[in-house]
Amino acid sequence: MHPSPSPVGFAGLGIMGRPMAANLRAAGTDLVVWNRSDGPAAELAALGAAVARDPGDLFARCRVVILMLATEAAIDATLDRNGDVFPERVAGHVVVQMGTVTPAYSRALSADIAAAGGSYVEAPVSGSRGPAVEGTLVAMLAGPDDALAEIAPLVDAMCAQRFACGPVPAALTMKLAVNTFLITMVTGLAEAFHFADVVGADTRVLREVLDAGPMASAVSRVKSAKLVDGDFSPQAAIGDVLKNATLIEDAALDAGSAHPLIAVCRELFAETAASGRASDDMAAVVTALTARAPGR
Numbered sequence: 592m593h594p595s596p597s598p599v600g601f602a603g604l605g606i607m608g609r610p611m612a613a614n615l616r617a618a619g620t621d622l623v624v625w626n627r628s629d630g631p632a633a634e635l636a637a638l639g640a641a642v643a644r645d646p647g648d649l650f651a652r653c654r655v656v657i658l659m660l661a662t663e664a665a666i667d668a669t670l671d672r673n674g675d676v677f678p679e680r681v682a683g684h685v686v687v688q689m690g691t692v693t694p695a696y697s698r699a700l701s702a703d704i705a706a707a708g709g710s711y712v713e714a715p716v717s718g719s720r721g722p723a724v725e726g727t728l729v730a731m732l733a734g735p736d737d738a739l740a741e742i743a744p745l746v747d748a749m750c751a752q753r754f755a756c757g758p759v760p761a762a763l764t765m766k767l768a769v770n771t772f773l774i775t776m777v778t779g780l781a782e783a784f785h786f787a788d789v790v791g792a793d794t795r796v797l798r799e800v801l802d803a804g805p806m807a808s809a810v811s812r813v814k815s816a817k818l819v820d821g822d823f824s825p826q827a828a829i830g831d832v833l834k835n836a837t838l839i840e841d842a843a844l845d846a847g848s849a850h851p852l853i854a855v856c857r858e859l860f861a862e863t864a865a866s867g868r869a870s871d872d873m874a875a876v877v878t879a880l881t882a883r884a885p886g887r
Contacts, residue, residue: 598623599745600653602646602669603690604631606825607716608659610723611689611749616640618748625649646671650680655742657687657714661831663696672703681709685738687745689714689730691770691835694760694842701734701759710738713762714746717769719827721813727751731769733762767839774836774873775852777814778859781877784818789884794819814874823871830869832876833860 601612604626616622616638625643626632632642643649646669650656660666666688671677681704688697688711701711712734722728730746730753732739739755746753756762780801787797798815801807817823836857843850862879863871 597621597654598641598652600625600643600649600656601635601640601659602626602649602656603659603661603665604635605659605661606720606828606831607723609634610720611659611728612640613638614723614726614749615745620745620748623649623652647676647680650684654683655685655687655745657689657745659689661690663692666690666692666700672700677703678707681707683708685710685712685741687712687714687742689716691715691766691838692763693838694763694767695845697760697763710735711759712738712742713756713759714742715762715766716750717766717773721826722751723749730754731756731762731765733757733759764842767835767842770835771839771850771853773810774832774839774856774860777810777873778856778876780811780814781818781874782880784815785877785880785884814872817872817874818877823868823875825870825872827873828869829860829863829871829873829875832873833857833864833869836860 598621599615600623601608601615602625604612604624609631612622612624612635616635622640623643624632624635624640625646636642643652658666658669660669667673671680686704686709697713704711712732714730714732716728716730718728726749728750730750732753733756743753756765784794784797787794798819801815802812813826836853839853840850840857843853859876859879862882863876866878868875868878
């Protein structure tokens with residue numbers, strides 16, 4: 592990829608952000624990172640990234656800044672959106688927001704950044720930690736054409752494919768549609784393994800049948816293995832999936848879209864999180880099914 596005329600900034604080195612930033616470095620990107628905790632930033636420094644002192648330093652050094660932050664509040668704090676510094680911080684910058692937030696929030700943030708003289712791009716991704724490490728995420732993009740063209744090589748360093756979805760917040764509504772399928776699919780898979788376990792079917796054979804059949808996918812193969820082995824180390828954590836399910840349900844309510852499956856899934860993920868498994872992989876939703884089973 593062609594080097595950016597100035598370093599690229601990256602804020603948010605969590606379960607997804609850390610490998611995504613590492614892939615940018617592997618592609619030769621001149622990278623400056625910032626994270627609230629020092630450990631992940633030190634890992635990127637070992638790969639050759641510079642570390643910003645704070646968000647102000649990050650924006651001062653970088654024209655393009657990628658945000659992979661967990662919440663809207665974290666985004667606002669990083670941008671100083673409710674403070675006096677915000678207009679100066681984002682003016683002349685391209686802010687690439689890759690987290691999953693509400694479409695209404697994204698639309699308003701886009702307008703605020705544009706009013707301050709900056710450009711805003713939505714770039715949520717489909718995929719979990721494994722695809723983030725492998726660089727096989729799928730990006731959904733929305734924003735001004737010139738900004739999309741400028742950040743395309745950066746997206747390509749982190750993702751296998753990218754799709755232009757239209758004006759903001761079209762990328763986030765697309766992400767919520769994609770996550771509707773993901774969440775309901777994995778919940779259905781967990782229910783299949785729960786059912787097999789209760790009726791005495793061999794879950795290892797179930798895994799082999801599913802892996803060999805027409806419904807198999809990269810996701811189903813990974814989650815089936817986790818369900819058979821009881822390995823709930825996180826690829827996509829219960830707490831994050833619960834957040835996404837809630838975003839989908841709220842957006843569906845606002846739009847007047849029927850949403851019976853995601854409503855049930857949200858309840859199950861909420862029960863799983865409440866049981867102390869918020870940091871476990873989303874496959875751990877099977878434990879909520881076990882808890883619901885009569886006499887179990």
